[in-house]
Amino acid sequence: xxxxxxxxxxxxxxxxxxxxxxxxxxxxxxxxxxxxxxxxxxxxxxxxxxxxxxxxxxxxxxxxxxxxxxxxxxxxxxxxxxxxxxxxxxxxxxxxxxxxxxxxxxxxxxxxxxxxxxxxxxxxxxxxxxxxxxxxxxxxxxxxxxxxxxxxxxxxxxxxxxxxxxxxxxxxxxxxxxxxxxxxxxxxxxxxxxxxxxxxxxxxxxxxxxxxxxxxxxxxxxxxxxxxxxxxxxxxxxxxxxxxxxxxxxxxxxxxxxxxxxxxxxxxxxxxxxxx
Numbered sequence: 001x002x003x004x005x006x007x008x009x010x011x012x013x014x015x016x017x018x019x020x021x022x023x024x025x026x027x028x029x030x031x032x033x034x035x036x037x038x039x040x041x042x043x044x045x046x047x048x049x050x051x052x053x054x055x056x057x058x059x060x061x062x063x064x065x066x067x068x069x070x071x072x073x074x075x076x077x078x079x080x081x082x083x084x085x086x087x088x089x090x091x092x093x094x095x096x097x098x099x100x101x102x103x104x105x106x107x108x109x110x111x112x113x114x115x116x117x118x119x120x121x122x123x124x125x126x127x128x129x130x131x132x133x134x135x136x137x138x139x140x141x142x143x144x145x146x147x148x149x150x151x152x153x154x155x156x157x158x159x160x161x162x163x164x165x166x167x168x169x170x171x172x173x174x175x176x177x178x179x180x181x182x183x184x185x186x187x188x189x190x191x192x193x194x195x196x197x198x199x200x201x202x203x204x205x206x207x208x209x210x211x212x213x214x215x216x217x218x219x220x221x222x223x224x225x226x227x228x229x230x231x232x233x234x235x236x237x238x239x240x241x242x243x244x245x246x247x248x249x250x251x252x253x254x255x256x257x258x259x260x261x262x263x264x265x266x267x268x269x270x271x272x273x274x275x276x
Contacts, residue, residue, distance in 0.1 A: 010089055011037065011085055011088055012026075012087070012088075012237070013077070013080055013124075014093055015039050015065060017093065018042055018045025018046045018048065018049055021144065021189070021226040021229045022038070022040070022049075023048075023049045023226070024226040024227050025234070026052075026060070027056070028230045028231075028233075029234065031058065033058075034089075035084040035085075036059065036061070037076070037079075037080040038050065038060060039063050039076050040064070040065055041066055043062070047062055050062040061080055061083060063079055063080075067092075067116060067119075068116055068120045073127050085135070086134075086135035087128055088132060088137055088138070088140070089140045090125060090140070092121040092125065092142065092143045092166070094120050095117050096159075098113075099155050099206050099207055099208060101155055102157045102158070113158040114162045114165075116162075117159065117162035117163060122169060128141055129141065129180075133182075137181070138182050141182065142185050142233060142237060143169070144189060144233070145166050145186055146159065147190045147191075154215060155211060155212075170185065170186045183244040185236050185244060185245050185247070186246070186247045188250070189224075190224065190251035191218075191251075192225065193225060209263075209267070218266060219254070219259065219260075220254035221269040223252050228252075229250060232250045236248055
């Protein structure tokens with residue numbers, strides 16, 4: 001693995017960069033002296049990320065972006081290309097989710113989750129690829145997905161299905177892009193504390209942890225931070241040309257000690273983790 005510090009200066013575009021993984025990743029790329037473009041629906045959150053970057057002497061564009069709207073995606077890339085030049089790293093990080101059985105989801109709920117994760121990733125990738133091909137440069141398209149894409153994560157179905165679709169799209173795209181110098185990679189992320197919808201789920205108490213524990217989806221109380229995920233993301237994108245990580249699956253390890261065998265033990269361990 002190459003050292004990130006040796007990476008040449010590039011332009012990176014990150015969706016969903018106002019909070020969590022996207023925000024930390026944006027700051028990490030700026031620390032490499034890259035030109036960073038961040039997009040999301042809430043401009044106030046984007047401005048917080050931009051301030052973090054600029055306070056550390058980095059360079060950043062923050063622009064409102066609805067990844068599910070092709071016009072919004074085009075305007076985002078047009079602005080970035082006019083100010084920074086061709087985007088050579090596209091990070092598809094935007095996502096939204098809620099929890100519950102499928103019959104409790106409205107058509108609008110389902111549409112929002114699928115359009116943000118799946119449709120948005122395709123629109124961002126397509127526009128980024130067009131920009132790279134027009135400029136005659138290679139680069140990276142990274143699709144940030146969830147472990148729910150490959151595990152039967154009950155009461156998380158629209159989000160899980162959208163992530164599974166994204167992973168298959170990345171596999172197909174990898175073949176389509178052969179010979180272009182553009183890499184297509186999946187960064188599959190396990191349980192992470194500090195993402196917005198995870199925090200929201202815990203605050204309002206809607207995560208069906210008892211069900212997930214019974215189904216073997218929660219085997220221990222290990223958690224990652226957005227910084228852990230950003231480390232993996234930077235490693236993927238800063239690989240020298242000529243090889244690639246096709247799928248990076250980054251998961252938390254179990255804390256040292258006995259693995260919980262009951263829901264009560266899991267809950268006690270989880271509370272201990274956050275009280276320490």
